[in-house]
Amino acid sequence: xxxxxxxxxxxxxxxxxxxxxxxxxxxxxxxxxxxxxxxxxxxxxxxxxxxxxxxxxxxxxxxxxxxxxxxxxxxxxxxxxxxxxxxxxxxxxxxxxxxxxxxxxxxxxxxxxxxxxxxxxxxxxxxxxxxxxxxxxxxxxx
Amino acid sequence: xxxxxxxxxxxxxxxxxxxxxxxxxxxxxxxxxxxxxxxxxxxxxxxxxxxxxxxxxxxxxxxxxxxxxxxxxxxxxxxxxxxxxxxxxxxxxxxxxxxxxxxxxxxxxxxxxxxxxxxxxxxxxxxxxxxxxxxxxxxxxxxxxxxxxxxxxxxxxxxxxxxxxxxxxxxxxxxxxxxx
Numbered sequence: 670x671x672x673x674x675x676x677x678x679x680x681x682x683x684x685x686x687x688x689x690x691x692x693x694x695x696x697x698x699x700x701x702x703x704x705x706x707x708x709x710x711x712x713x714x715x716x717x718x719x720x721x722x723x724x725x726x727x728x729x730x731x732x733x734x735x736x737x738x739x740x741x742x743x744x745x746x747x748x749x750x751x752x753x754x755x756x757x758x759x760x761x762x763x764x765x766x767x768x769x770x771x772x773x774x775x776x777x778x779x780x781x782x783x784x785x786x787x788x789x790x791x792x793x794x795x796x797x798x799x800x801x802x803x804x805x806x807x808x809x810x811x
Numbered sequence: 812x813x814x815x816x817x818x819x820x821x822x823x824x825x826x827x828x829x830x831x832x833x834x835x836x837x838x839x840x841x842x843x844x845x846x847x848x849x850x851x852x853x854x855x856x857x858x859x860x861x862x863x864x865x866x867x868x869x870x871x872x873x874x875x876x877x878x879x880x881x882x883x884x885x886x887x888x889x890x891x892x893x894x895x896x897x898x899x900x901x902x903x904x905x906x907x908x909x910x911x912x913x914x915x916x917x918x919x920x921x922x923x924x925x926x927x928x929x930x931x932x933x934x935x936x937x938x939x940x941x942x943x944x945x946x947x948x949x950x951x952x953x954x955x956x957x958x959x960x961x962x963x964x965x966x967x968x969x970x971x972x973x974x975x976x977x978x979x980x981x982x983x984x985x986x987x988x989x990x991x
Contacts, residue, residue, distance in 0.1 A: 715870060717908075717927060721890045733890035733912040740870065740927065758932075763913040763921075778891050780908075782871045787955050790891055 685767035687760040687801060689736060690753055693720070695777055695793060697747040708781075709743045716741040717780040718749075720756075722799070724773040726766025734760055736775070771800040836985045856882035856951035861895055861904055862961030867926030868893075868906055875962035878906060880951025888912060888922050888946065893953040896924065899938050904950050907933055913943075921945055 697716065698705040708716065719738040725731055736756035741747065760767075767773075776796040781789050850859040863876040872878070880895055888894065892909045910932060911923040921943035925932040934942060967974040 717871060717891075719891050723890075728915075729913045730916040731912065731914040735890050735910040738927075742870070758910065780871075780891060780893070783956065785957050788893065788953055790889075 683765075685762040685765045687722075687762070687767045687773075689722070689756050689760060689775075689799060691720070691737075691756075691775065691797075693749050693751045693754065693777065695749045695795075697741070697749070697779065697793070700791075700794075708747050712783045712786060713781055714743055714784050715782045716747075717782065718777065719779070720775060720777050722760065722773050722775050724766070724770055726762065726764060726770065728764040728766055732763065732766070734758070734762075736760055741779075767801045768805065769801065769803040771798075773799040773801060775799055832985065832987075836982070839985070854879075854881045854951065855884065856880045858895070858904065858950050861906065861950070862964050863906055864903070864965070865926075867928050868908075869928045871927060872906065872956065873958070875959055875965055877957040877961040878953045879955035879957075881954050882949065882951035886952060887914075888920055888949070894924065895950040895953060896944055896948045897950055898936060899941070899948065905933070905936065906953065 697708045697718070699708045699710065717738065717740055719735050721733050721735045723731070723733050736758060737754060738757065774796050775798075777793040779791055779793070781791060851857060853859075859880050861878050861880060863872045863874055863878060866874055878893075878895065888909060890909050890912050893906065894909055895904045895906050897904055905924075907924040907926045907929075909922050910925045912920065913922070914920040922945075923932055923934070923943060933944075937944070967977070
């Protein structure tokens, strides 16, 4: 589902705005050294999870847009089972590169925030490709 | 008592000893500065260690936490990374997360940031008419973190008397310390 709407949050030009709904089923684990262990070890304070869309367009070789994020604190269940989620943030392209774009990859990643120490960024294994249609959706009221 | 001993020490210290102590002190300061400069070179960042000043990245970082940065030229800027940037014309470094990236084939990159604890993105913080940040605005990327330790610098900033008192105590200690 995609509309062409004026990007009122930024530059005053018409850019593509994408609407994506998604389900997330994930088990966040620590995959160090090929072994999968519980993610909240003694030095993990929280995880900052985010779903990002990555794609390329005529205008830009690489685009990344964070659609949704969630803070998972130590003590929360590292298993996610979310259905019918709408993106938290507007999926505006820098231009009109969403129309007809068949290759938008959604990946779930997370930033590990330790009690003290290194701040790694981890990308989950598994990703989803989302194709956008060739036409815009027009509605009378927005 | 102890006060009389202190005065005794001061009188007994002749000029040579005083110069020696001053040189010792200067050496310590120079070494510290060299380590700092070394860090700037190794990390590629003009400010390899920064103190978190606001609560806009809570609950991950709180005011007073310390962040360790790198700023390698070839490190790409990617969504989800925590960057420290300065808005053109302003001195205060801001620590927020990258939420949008648009990179051209030639490496030209523009990105948008937002504090985890903020409702809206940082466009309101950028310069008038500026909608994106560029590589040149980046001071570094947060690679490591230590809680609370930076509180000392915040206290020294907010209470200058504390800073002077601390410097006076440090100076007195170094000058009066006897090498046995």
